[in-house]
Amino acid sequence: MAEDCEELVFDTIEVAFFPRIRNELVELLGKCGLSIEEGVDTFVTCRFEGRLVGCAGLEANIVKCVAIDPLARGECISLKVVSEMIHVAHDLGHDHLFLYTRPNNISFFAGCGFYPIVEVPGLVTLMENTPIGIRSYSRSLARLRRDGATVGGIVINANPFTLGHRYLVEQAAAGCDVLHLFVVAEDASYFPYRDRFDLVREGVEGIPNLVLHPGSEYMISRATFSSYFFKEKNVVGDCFTAVDLLIFREHIAPALGITHRFVGTEPFCRTTNKYNADMKYWLQADLSGAPPVQVVEIERTEYGAVPISASEVRRLLAADDFDRIANLVPPTTLQLLATKYRTPRVSAA
Amino acid sequence: MKLRRSMLFLPGANAAMLSTAFVFKPDSIMFDLEDAVSLREKDAARMLVFHALRLPVYREMETVVRINPLSTPFGLKDLEAVVRAGVDVVRLPKTDTADDVHVLEAHVERIERECGREIGSTKLMAAIESASGVVNAVAIACSSPRLIGIALAGFDYVMDMQTERGDGTELFYARCAVLHAARYAKIDAFDVVFSDVNDDEGFLKEVDLIKRMGFDGKSLINPRQIDLLHNAYAPTQEEVDYASRVVAAAEAGERQGLGVVSLNGKMIDAPVIGHARVVLRRASASGVRQ
Amino acid sequence: MKIVREALAGTLESSDLLVRIAPLEDGLELVLKSEVIHQFGPHIEKVARDCLARLGVTQALVVIEDKGALDCVVAARVQTAVSRAVDEWTPDWSALS
Numbered sequence: 001m002a003e004d005c006e007e008l009v010f011d012t013i014e015v016a017f018f019p020r021i022r023n024e025l026v027e028l029l030g031k032c033g034l035s036i037e038e039g040v041d042t043f044v045t046c047r048f049e050g051r052l053v054g055c056a057g058l059e060a061n062i063v064k065c066v067a068i069d070p071l072a073r074g075e076c077i078s079l080k081v082v083s084e085m086i087h088v089a090h091d092l093g094h095d096h097l098f099l100y101t102r103p104n105n106i107s108f109f110a111g112c113g114f115y116p117i118v119e120v121p122g123l124v125t126l127m128e129n130t131p132i133g134i135r136s137y138s139r140s141l142a143r144l145r146r147d148g149a150t151v152g153g154i155v156i157n158a159n160p161f162t163l164g165h166r167y168l169v170e171q172a173a174a175g176c177d178v179l180h181l182f183v184v185a186e187d188a189s190y191f192p193y194r195d196r197f198d199l200v201r202e203g204v205e206g207i208p209n210l211v212l213h214p215g216s217e218y219m220i221s222r223a224t225f226s227s228y229f230f231k232e233k234n235v236v237g238d239c240f241t242a243v244d245l246l247i248f249r250e251h252i253a254p255a256l257g258i259t260h261r262f263v264g265t266e267p268f269c270r271t272t273n274k275y276n277a278d279m280k281y282w283l284q285a286d287l288s289g290a291p292p293v294q295v296v297e298i299e300r301t302e303y304g305a306v307p308i309s310a311s312e313v314r315r316l317l318a319a320d321d322f323d324r325i326a327n328l329v330p331p332t333t334l335q336l337l338a339t340k341y342r343t344p345r346v347s348a349a
Numbered sequence: 350m351k352l353r354r355s356m357l358f359l360p361g362a363n364a365a366m367l368s369t370a371f372v373f374k375p376d377s378i379m380f381d382l383e384d385a386v387s388l389r390e391k392d393a394a395r396m397l398v399f400h401a402l403r404l405p406v407y408r409e410m411e412t413v414v415r416i417n418p419l420s421t422p423f424g425l426k427d428l429e430a431v432v433r434a435g436v437d438v439v440r441l442p443k444t445d446t447a448d449d450v451h452v453l454e455a456h457v458e459r460i461e462r463e464c465g466r467e468i469g470s471t472k473l474m475a476a477i478e479s480a481s482g483v484v485n486a487v488a489i490a491c492s493s494p495r496l497i498g499i500a501l502a503g504f505d506y507v508m509d510m511q512t513e514r515g516d517g518t519e520l521f522y523a524r525c526a527v528l529h530a531a532r533y534a535k536i537d538a539f540d541v542v543f544s545d546v547n548d549d550e551g552f553l554k555e556v557d558l559i560k561r562m563g564f565d566g567k568s569l570i571n572p573r574q575i576d577l578l579h580n581a582y583a584p585t586q587e588e589v590d591y592a593s594r595v596v597a598a599a600e601a602g603e604r605q606g607l608g609v610v611s612l613n614g615k616m617i618d619a620p621v622i623g624h625a626r627v628v629l630r631r632a633s634a635s636g637v638r639q
Numbered sequence: 640m641k642i643v644r645e646a647l648a649g650t651l652e653s654s655d656l657l658v659r660i661a662p663l664e665d666g667l668e669l670v671l672k673s674e675v676i677h678q679f680g681p682h683i684e685k686v687a688r689d690c691l692a693r694l695g696v697t698q699a700l701v702v703i704e705d706k707g708a709l710d711c712v713v714a715a716r717v718q719t720a721v722s723r724a725v726d727e728w729t730p731d732w733s734a735l736s
Binding site for chain 3: 356364365367368391396397399400401404405426429430433434464585
């Protein structure tokens, strides 16, 4: 009855400050086969006669931990919880929301205004709260489409941009008619996006047939690269990167006509290494309605027999070893590091 | 005279309830913009209620809107909206003095002028929710010709009195004071809400008490309480029969231009006739008591 | 009226709707999803567009998630969303009815 729903009491809490409520949330989530996520700081709670009957969590703009007490389930509770969560997210400055859900809950979230972006068949679907999000992103990409028999794509974080990146982009551009270069937009790296993007822009100057794109939430972002669902389901390994790669295959590549994805080999970083291996599977295997994208690995360039990597540059920066940094990065990167990121040395005098 | 036994509260932010509540047919329907609406939704509720008031189904029944106090940033905005939307009665919360009503009245008149509504057509109701309001009840009840009634609001009142809701003892003086003020000013008196929607027995006990005290009706928060209340206020067949004879005698007396009305050889006073008319109105609204 | 920020109004509950409005450079785009889209889709869209026109909103992206709301609820929610998305809002009640 509508009026029973009026008895529901909603609250928004930062869970770190309320250990007692956190315990209640753990219990409620447990009843629904879920566990509390460490990154989720804000929770909307719904109580009936004091008892916690529903919750929804937010990690930045990703909705997580949505649970309704199985005994109290009613459409009115779940829709109220999700409505409240959407308003709370808006108040926190998050209008574009994402969520991961199992296939059996897609229709519920579809009724809450969420739309599927991509599905890892049988396992998980990434949804967003707008019917035109990925569509209008693809449309805006399509305006930058250039014709060619071989159209390449590269995504780099460039944290910061090195001669290794320059080499990778040059090699890739030489191998195709058009090359689309994306810079990861998520600000989770040592160097902020703005600086990383500027360094890439300056660093790739002179390379022909190149289209430089800003990154987006649809590419190696907190939303597409969430480990959330998989940790929870104990599905590790292959699926971890699937959502991100399938978005590339099913939306980004078709919009730009990308036929090949280029990637540097990665001897140091296990995450990137794994990503490269997964890339071949999710972009090439016969598992999607979208045509396959060929993955091309390019051997890293070296300096003094050691592959150049951004992590090495950051290590040298911390050690203030600018003599060696100069061998690994283009002049534009060197200048920015020296002027903006150099830690003043304590004077011996 | 309008019958006002049941005044159903509807939270102003709830679209579903606003869209369907007319089916419950209370004597008056009261859209709440105050306590039932969160701060975030004050603007949204005002807009919803503005539109609901213009629905034909609500034009057919008496509509009341509880606005926010004029001392808040919302009160005047609420008033601007609902007077223009054609609300029948504005309910002012937290009325402490007659001046509170005067301030409200001045704004209402200005808005009526601005929007071309007949001056005086917006009626008012004052809710008394404090010791000050109870002490000033007579002045409040007599403060404006627009006032159709005063209501006691229990929750804030008991807080102000440094007590809590209980068996009714805590409201005893306030009920008497509000009731006497209303009767003195010849306007309606409304009792507090009964908040435990699952306790029918407790509700009926309270209704029996306030009806015997003389209240015209009660504010309700659950539609289920409407029929219970109407039935409790319905007269017995015996009462209806007697009231019919009183009214018939009074009408006969009027026709014959007699100064004195009598029934079975006994003189009948004006208050008896007035009460008989109320009994018949209640009976015609919801039959005899089941 | 110029939409300067993204705003929300309403809920996903039955008989209500959730309206999301955002600034847009080129024209007015309205996306409607409704449980009764086949029967009432064009009508709901007309109510929403009329509301926007009367408020002078010509550049905006409006996304509506309808749950079977009455016309007057659609109007109220669209107007609330607009009022929250503009810089200064002074209601002209005669234009809102």
